Structure formats: C-alpha cells, structure tokens
Amino acid sequence: MKIEPIAVDFTDEQKRYLEGFTAGLQISRVGRGLGNAGKANAEPTGPDAAHIKAQDKVTASGKRLADQEKFKREEHPFDAYPRLKQQALDNAPPNPADNFRWRYYGLFYVAPAQDSYMCRLRIPNGILKHWQFAGLADLAERLCGPFCHVTTRANLQVREIPPKHAVALIEGIQDLGLCSRGTGADNIRNVTGTPTAGIDPQELIDTREYAREWHYHILNDRSLYGLPRKFNVAFDGAGKIAVLEDTNDIAFTAVEVRDGFGAEPGIWFRLGIGGITGHKDFAKYTDIIVKPADATKVADAIVRIFIELGDRTNRNKARLKYVLDGMGHEKFHALVEERLGKPFTRVPPEALAPRPAFDRMAHIGVHRQKQVGLNWIGVSLPLGKVTCEQMRGLAKIAQDLGDGEIRLTVWQNLLIPGVRDENVELAVAAIKAIGLAVEASQIRAGLIACTGNAGCRFAAANTKRHAAEIGDWCEPRVNIETPINIHVTGCHHSCAQHYISDIGLIAAKVDVGEDVDPVEGYHLFTGGGFGPDADVGQEVYRDLKAEDAPRTVEKLLKAYLTHRTSPDETFLTFARRHDGETLRKLADAEVAEAQVSA
Numbered sequence: 001m002k003i004e005p006i007a008v009d010f011t012d013e014q015k016r017y018l019e020g021f022t023a024g025l026q027i028s029r030v031g032r033g034l035g036n037a038g039k040a041n042a043e044p045t046g047p048d049a050a051h052i053k054a055q056d057k058v059t060a061s062g063k064r065l066a067d068q069e070k071f072k073r074e075e076h077p078f079d080a081y082p083r084l085k086q087q088a089l090d091n092a093p094p095n096p097a098d099n100f101r102w103r104y105y106g107l108f109y110v111a112p113a114q115d116s117y118m119c120r121l122r123i124p125n126g127i128l129k130h131w132q133f134a135g136l137a138d139l140a141e142r143l144c145g146p147f148c149h150v151t152t153r154a155n156l157q158v159r160e161i162p163p164k165h166a167v168a169l170i171e172g173i174q175d176l177g178l179c180s181r182g183t184g185a186d187n188i189r190n191v192t193g194t195p196t197a198g199i200d201p202q203e204l205i206d207t208r209e210y211a212r213e214w215h216y217h218i219l220n221d222r223s224l225y226g227l228p229r230k231f232n233v234a235f236d237g238a239g240k241i242a243v244l245e246d247t248n249d250i251a252f253t254a255v256e257v258r259d260g261f262g263a264e265p266g267i268w269f270r271l272g273i274g275g276i277t278g279h280k281d282f283a284k285y286t287d288i289i290v291k292p293a294d295a296t297k298v299a300d301a302i303v304r305i306f307i308e309l310g311d312r313t314n315r316n317k318a319r320l321k322y323v324l325d326g327m328g329h330e331k332f333h334a335l336v337e338e339r340l341g342k343p344f345t346r347v348p349p350e351a352l353a354p355r356p357a358f359d360r361m362a363h364i365g366v367h368r369q370k371q372v373g374l375n376w377i378g379v380s381l382p383l384g385k386v387t388c389e390q391m392r393g394l395a396k397i398a399q400d401l402g403d404g405e406i407r408l409t410v411w412q413n414l415l416i417p418g419v420r421d422e423n424v425e426l427a428v429a430a431i432k433a434i435g436l437a438v439e440a441s442q443i444r445a446g447l448i449a450c451t452g453n454a455g456c457r458f459a460a461a462n463t464k465r466h467a468a469e470i471g472d473w474c475e476p477r478v479n480i481e482t483p484i485n486i487h488v489t490g491c492h493h494s495c496a497q498h499y500i501s502d503i504g505l506i507a508a509k510v511d512v513g514e515d516v517d518p519v520e521g522y523h524l525f526t527g528g529g530f531g532p533d534a535d536v537g538q539e540v541y542r543d544l545k546a547e548d549a550p551r552t553v554e555k556l557l558k559a560y561l562t563h564r565t566s567p568d569e570t571f572l573t574f575a576r577r578h579d580g581e582t583l584r585k586l587a588d589a590e591v592a593e594a595q596v597s598a
Contacts (some may be wrong), residue, residue, distance in 0.1 A: 067096075077104035109163075133174075205267050246534055268291060287346040394414070446483060448486070450490050460520065470486060504528055537575075
C-alpha cells in the first residue's frame with residue numbers, strides 16, 4: 001500500500017494524525033498477512049488466522065482489544081527472537097510489550113521486585129532425568145541465582161537472571177532436552193499428571209503417555225499459542241498423590257466404568273472443564289467420559305473453541321470459566337462434539353466404580369511401588385526451594401540408588417523413584433547429608449507458598465518468609481496428627497491456591513493508622529478442599545497483619561484439637577462445621593485460656 005504525499009502544509013497536530021493513521025493501516029495489513037491493498041478483505045491465513053479472526057470480531061463489534069492482544073497482533077513473540085538476542089547483548093531490560101512477548105519463551109521480567117528475569121520450564125508430568133536436573137543446576141549456578149523452585153504445577157523455575165544471560169539460559173535449557181516455550185503469557189501451561197505414574201500400586205492408569213502426547217501437541221503447533229488467556233490441563237491417574245486436576249481448565253480424571261451402562265467397560269477419563277480456583281471455581285464434571293487415546297483430540301477441540309470465543313477485551317474475564325458461564329456447559333459441549341465430528345460418550349454416576357483415596361502424606365517419606373522391592377522417596381523441600389548443590393546431590397542419589405528419574409509434585413517437593421529396599425536407608429542418609437529431609441510434620445508437609453513480593457511484582461507480601469514463620473512458630477507448639485494444608489499466596493492469581501487449603505492466606509495491605517503506611521498482611525480462609533472434598537474456603541479473618549499470622553494459625557489449630565469430635569476428625573471437617581464467626585470465637589477462647597493458665 002503506497003500513500004501518496006499531499007502538497008499541503010499541515011499543522012503539527014494534523015501531521016501526527018496522518019502518521020498515526022497510516023501506521024494503523026500498515027499494522028492492520030501486516031497483522032492480516034496481506035500482500036497488497038487489493039486483498040484488503042481476504043481471509044487471514046496461516047497458524048495465527050483463528051486468533052486474528054477472533055480479534056477482528058472484537059474490533060468489528062466496536063470493542064477495544066486488551067493491550068496484550070495488540071502486542072500479539074503487532075508482532076508475534078516467536079517472530080521477535082532477534083530482538084531478544086539483541087537485548088541480551090545490550091544487557092537491556094524489555095519494554096512492557098516485550099516483557100509480555102518474552103513470556104512465550106518462559107521469561108518473566110519481574111521488576112520492580114527484582115531487576116532480572118524469572119524463567120519457568122515445561123516438564124510434562126513433572127518427570128525429568130537425573131542428568132537434566134544436574135545440568136539445570138550447573139546452568140543456574142552460572143547464569144542465575146544459585147537455586148531452583150519447584151512450583152505448584154510440578155515444574156521448575158529459576159530466578160535472578162540478568163538480561164544479558166536470558167538467551168544463554170533458554171538455549172542452555174534446550175541443550176538439556178528441556179524447554180521453557182509457552183510457559184507464560186496467553187499459552188497452555190505445563191502439563192501436570194500423577195507424579196507416581198507407572199509406579200503407583202493403586203493407580204488406574206499411567207498418565208505419562210497422555211501428558212507427553214499433549215505436551216508435544218502443544219509445542220509443535222503455533223496455532224495453539226496466543227490464546228485469550230493462559231490455559232491449564234491436568235491428568236490424574238488415581239494414584240496416591242493428588243494432582244489437583246479439578247483446579248484446571250481441563251481435568252482428565254481416571255475412572256473405572258462398569259459393564260452394563262452402554263459404554264465399553266474399563267478405564268476412561270472423566271472430563272471436567274472450567275476450573276480456576278483463583279476465581280473460586282472448580283472444573284465441572286457432567287456425565288461425559290473420554291477414551292484415554294482421545295484425550296488430546298478432545299483437549300484440542302476445547303482449546304480451539306476457547307480461541308474463538310474467549311474474551312480478548314477484559315483480561316480478568318478471559319478464561320474458559322467465563323465462556324462457560326456465558327453460554328452454559330451443555331451448549332459448549334455441543335460445540336466440542338461438532339468440532340470432533342461425533343458425540344461424547346456419556347454414562348450415569350452409578351456406572352463409575354469408587355476411586356481409590358488420596359494419601360495426603362504420600363509425597364513425603366518412603367513408599368512402596370507396585371514393582372516388587374522398589375520404593376519412591378518423597379523429599380521435603382523448604383517451601384519448594386532447592387540449591388544447586390542440593391540438586392546435584394539429589395541427581396547423584398537418583399542415578400546411583402534410584403531409577404535415574406526426578407519426579408516433581410504440585411506440593412512443591414520431589415520424589416526419587418526406583419530405590420531398592422536394601423538401598424533405602426543409604427538413600428535417606430544421603431538426602432539428609434545434603435541438608436534435606438524425608439520426614440516432615442503434618443504442618444511442614446502441607447505448607448505451600450508462592451514466590452511472594454521478593455520476586456513477583458503482583459504479590460502484596462513476602463509469602464515464603466511468612467509461611468516459614470508460620471511453620472517455625474506452629475510446629476513446636478501444636479501437635480497435629482492428621483493432614484493439614486496451609487497455603488500462603490501473594491495475590492489474586494492464587495498461585496499457591498489458598499482457596500482450596502485447610503487454612504489459606506491471601507496477601508493484602510493492612511491499614512494500621514492514618515499517618516502510617518499500610519503493612520503486609522493477609523485475609524485468612526478455612527475449610528477449602530480438593531478432589532472429593534472440593535470446595536472454596538470461607539473467610540475467617542480479614543486484614544490480619546503478617547506478624548500476627550503465626551499466632552493466629554496456632555490458635556486455630558489448637559481450637560481444632562480442643563473441639564474436634566474425635567481424634568480422627570480432620571481439620572477440614574471441623575472447619576466446615578462452623579461459620580467464620582464461630583471459628584474466631586473458638587480460636588480467641590484458646591488464647592484466653594492460655595493466658596489464664598499462665
């Protein structure tokens with residue numbers, strides 16, 4: 001398109017208008033992939049066509065695209081790699097648009113929390129080899145902060161990456177046979193699955209094959225990048241360790257279908273969609289079951305409908321849940337069936353055999369595998385953090401005494417599988433020798449925290465420090481024999497999933513006086529759960545100062561021990577028997593009684 005010059009003197013304001021006008025035409029032309037003005041009304045083509053059509057539909061309706069949609073349209077992140085390389089050569093931080101684009105490579109610039117990047121990997125089913133784990137330790141020690149974090153998506157992330165090392169890091173990760181592609185921004189995130197897949201005595205299905213298939217399906221299809229918002233998919237094989245699949249946009253939950261209900265008896269996936277617990281919702285299950293071999297086809301169809309219908313104007317509403325809220329699940333299911341070209345298989349609830357129960361401590365300690373004479377060892381990491389030296393030590397233990405694998409869990413720890421009976425004591429001693437443990441109290445085993453404001457610009461408090469303080473204070477003062485989860489999250493994104501925890505805390509700025517700056521604090525919830533106990537917790541305390549959080553958790557736990565109906569009653573059951581006001585009164589009574597006793 002050639003814009004002929006007009007021989008007229010314009011004011012500066014008029015010149016700026018013309019510059020913006022012609023630039024807009026050029027962006028539109030490039031965004032549509034058009035070659036000349038004669039094709040102005042041609043259909044978009046190529047892998048980004050569905051996304052461009054969805055954006056065009058928004059603008060045609062008179063609405064404005066979100067800034068992130070404009071960033072994607074002006075220049076696809078995967079087309080901008082040369083500029084990322086140049087920024088690394090210049091040791092230059094990204095501008096806001098590029099900060100969004102570089103998340104397609106797994107890089108998050110986290111200023112003002114830190115003047116550096118964080119990088120998140122992609123590890124399907126959370127399983128990697130010992131040499132990859134050790135290699136990542138060497139890479140992090142050379143280019144990043146000398147540690148890794150295990151995340152609540154059974155993944156790894158490294159931090160404190162100066163811009164000059166960003167490209168060397170992501171290319172080094174690829175050298176290890178791993179990748180970070182698509183782990184941020186509007187993409188399908190790390191694929192989670194049962195961490196004990198293939199070795200669990202009670203599992204119904206080994207999830208590794210299906211997580212791996214979906215992982216590579218995503219990686220090798222550019223049209224599955226640039227969704228309206230992030231998207232999560234999980235596979236649960238009914239093993240001992242929960243995957244929290246019902247908190248995902250798509251949940252594939254293994255079930256055994258009985259004979260006599262119109263479907264082939266055997267193991268299927270029950271389909272749930274629309275989970276997003278940060279928005280107080282779980283994946284909804286209906287009567288739909290999916291053959292495991294068809295899981296990728298079904299997930300692909302769901303994602304492509306989301307691409308067409310997801311909100312591209314309001315980032316807070318740009319998740320699958322809101323598409324479902326707007327049109328209803330049955331209409332959405334009909335669209336999926338149309339895209340698949342066949343109806344779903346449906347069975348009534350009575351067709352499903354009872355699933356085996358989770359063991360909420362199976363991610364810590366020594367547990368027997370289905371293979372005779374072999375065990376997995378769950379290693380307790382302090383709020384998910386592991387140093388490079390410890391990583392090399394764990395890799396050596398996995399190589400020498402295990403089957404060579406490291407398995408990550410959504411509980412911010414890892415497993416060393418394949419340890420022979422005669423080597424268990426030696427492996428445990430070696431783990432302790434590098435400063436880690438295979439035993440943990442109920443409080444420590446279920447203590448989870450997101451990154452917090454030490455490394456995340458969204459967080460309103462230092463969650464990892466405050467979670468550690470809660471553990472340090474409560475562990476010697478409260479003897480809990482039943483499982484307890486305490487999750488501490490820094491913002492509404494709820495990376496630590498506070499709503500589904502026995503005790504969940506979300507960070508907030510707390511006013512302490514008119515002439516004083518607000519302090520770090522929390523709103524505290526109780527009674528959240530997952531799986532068969534799935535529900536969102538109720539608020540019990542609001543605007544709780546961070547310094548008061550440890551004692552508040554202590555008195556809630558002591559109120560539970562005093563008022564539970566039996567030693568077998570869990571904190572979850574206890575918390576759900578009372579409303580928030582009653583729980584506060586019971587907790588405050590514990591403090592008053594302690595003061596009288598003193």
